[in-house]
Amino acid sequence: MTEPVLKVEGLTTSFRVDGALVPVVRNLDFAIDTGETVAIVGESGSGKSVTALSIMRLLQEGTSRIEGSVRLSGRDLLTLDEEAMRDVRGGEIGMIFQEPMTSLNPVLKIGFQIAEVLRRHRGMSQAQAETEVLRLFDLVRIPDAKRRIGEYPHSFSGGMRQRAMIAMALACQPKLLIADEPTTALDVTIQAQILQLVRELQTEIGMAVMFITHDMGVVAEISDRVVVMLRGDKVEEAPVDRLFAAPEHPYTKMLLGAVPRLGGLGDTRTPRRFPKLDDTGAGPEPDNEPDMPGAPLLEVRNLTTRFSVRGGLLNRPVGNVHAVEDVSLTLAAGETLALVGESGCGKSTTGRSILRLVQPAGGEILFEGKDLMAASHSELRLARQRLQMIFQDPYGSLNPRQAVGSAIAEPIRVHKLMADEAIPDRVNELLRLVGLKEEHALRFPHEFSGGQRQRICIARSLALEPKMIVADESVSALDASIKAQVVNLMLDLQRELGLAYLFISHDIAVVERVSHRIAVMLLGEIVEIGPRDAVLRNPQHPYTKKLIEAVPVPDPADKRQRGGLLTDELKSPVRALDWARPPSRMYPVGEGHMVREF
Incomplete structure (x- = not known):
């Protein structure tokens, strides 16, 4: 019998904590x-x-100890x-x-x-x-x-x-x-x-x-x-x-x-919670279909956002990054619209433009019938009470020196929504709503896991009782089981509070779980938009097909034989100052299903 390339026996790795060695890997073979x-x-x-x-x-030697045997082609690396x-x-x-x-x-x-x-x-x-x-x-x-x-x-x-x-x-x-x-x-x-x-x-x-x-x-x-x-x-x-x-x-x-399986929801048109698994691996709990979306809440028309590119000796504008180009979409109360695409396609900039966290170059943003593009600073501040955002990195969006209870209470105090003596009860209510305990209010962000920190960010975004939340890659950095828990929490909150979500993600298997409709973005433009089942089961644009084909299948018996390895990168969205967008139109391919000319 040939010697394995690597043979690990009895590997135990310990770290020194308060003077004592604490094992973090135990007797691994x-x-x-x-x-x-x-x-x-x-x-x-x-x-x-x-x-x-x-x-x-x-x-690092001195703060760790490695025991056991690690043999590479028969030679023990721990003795070298x-x-x-x-x-x-x-x-x-x-x-x-x-x-x-x-x-x-x-x-x-x-x-x-x-x-x-x-x-x-x-x-x-x-x-x-x-x-x-x-x-x-x-x-x-x-x-x-x-x-x-x-x-x-x-x-x-x-x-x-x-x-x-x-x-x-x-x-x-x-x-x-x-x-x-x-x-x-x-x-x-x-x-x-x-x-x-x-x-x-x-x-x-x-x-x-x-x-x-x-x-x-x-x-x-x-x-x-x-x-x-x-x-x-x-x-x-x-x-x-x-x-x-x-x-x-x-x-x-x-x-x-906890692994989302693309295509596992059949032709349903509403989001579905992940099956709940307990510590014994018990099967799925019954799941009721959520209500279909209500009246229009957000209307975006011809939204355009550009960033200036400067260069030359005098640092003058030499071009523009066309981050968002002529984007139009609607979002109803209680609905989830997912924005999907690769890094650099303009998803996050679209979300930030809608909240006017970055200033759009043109277009209309109507939220609850009010034009946010024409809103004054005070009007925009009022609108943002009802229009909140959850960012990708929960640790980066929390003040490490501020207890989480104080972080959740802060927007309530800033907007003077209730008396100071009533705020602690509201904070405790919000913590319970996202599955945390009241005593967590006194802890700091570093004392929580990644999934718990994301729950805290969700609680803070709910503090102002919004009607719509922009969730920007809000579960992409989480482990599979934690991701499933946070997605289920978001769907439960949607059902209870009638929330609308603009769910920004590149994880199409998760998008299938959470969305009513999907919009696919490429180089700042929406190239396909429609009901979730129509876009995933019958994609029309070549880019949508490419995204779906690339999703790994959690089934070893269904390993895909892919075509030639792609080496192309996305084209640059940087254009000359005098560049004009060539005319293109969206045309219908089904009920509510639109595709851009290609």
Whole structure:
């Protein structure tokens, strides 16, 4: 029997807390063979990334201790000195981190950074390294490689930066590639490209892959075997087909139950809650259909938002970023309209323009019959009581020095909606409404999990009793089970309070759960809009089809055979000062279903 590429036995990693060693990964065993992909899955805090850092020995000495055995092709890495370990890192083991921008040096050209790896580990000359960098860029399908090796990281898109990181990790043809959440922050189309790229490269050079993720759709798409971790312990290990068909541990059942499956709602036209799973993996609870939307609440006509681009010696305007271009939409009371598209398509700018957090260049925004474009500062302030926003990063939207009860109470005090003595009771009511406890009011943001912080932000947005909420990627950073809980909370609040949501997201599987209608955006324009079931089951625009095709399917038996790997990036929305938008029109393809000419 051949030796596995990686064999981990009894791995225990502890961190020093108040002078005592506290284990965060306990007695972990698993192995990865040549050409095999093993997915390490679990939610935040399960010990996945700590396991990867322990294997690479990247944890700080003195504040941590690694015990057990980590064998790479039979050699125990935990017994090597630091100099020998430096040869292993980047040489025999390559690693792709979650955020490529923080892993790349912003002041060095990307080609130089990859060449540095080749000179260090493979002893190449500068000329040899530059030739190899070109080959690696072609390997990871970065177009126009000769020009792009001389560019800096900030000039690459997120997907292209991740490809550059993969090129760096593969530079020395490692025996093992550790990929730590490499697609979490990427759009669904870029994620599909990266997953396909890893599979193709694995076939070409025969390396083993350790893929760390909390996305079970990605697990089904790429892995051969799965190790499930919960709070530092391995709770289940199985081949991917068996794990998805017959999970044994309650936690694994919960993880799989929380995964949104695109197309799972059939032809229903209203949102549906995620099935509620308890700790035993119990099945779905009965779910009543929510009411259909009511009267129009928001009407947006021909909304346009542009940002000036300056340059030259005198820093004069040289062009405009056409972030939002001639967008028209309506939203009824109690309705959810989802805005979907890739990063840079104008989704978030549309939401901020509607609230006039950025100033539109033109168009009409009618909210409850009042024109917000013509509203004075005081009128806009009154309108924003009824029109609130939930941002993507809950930690960034909360004051770290302010107790959460005070943060929720602040808008009530600012708008003088009730007497000071009545505010604490209102804060407690709002906390209970979002599933938190009254005692949480005295805690600070850092004392909560990501899902709890998002609940706090939802409570704060409800403090002024709004009729409409703009939710900007409000669940995209959350683990699958927490995402399901927050989505269910938003749907419950919609039913109880009659809220309208403009739900901005790139996660189409979640969008299917929450929306009545979907609008697809590309380069600042809505290219398709219609009822949810019509857009998802019968997409008409090529871009909509591309987005839907890219969604990972959480079923190993249904792995998609994708066409050629896409290397195209979205076109730039920067236009010359005298650019005029070519005429195009939306035409009907069904009841309420409109598509832009293409």
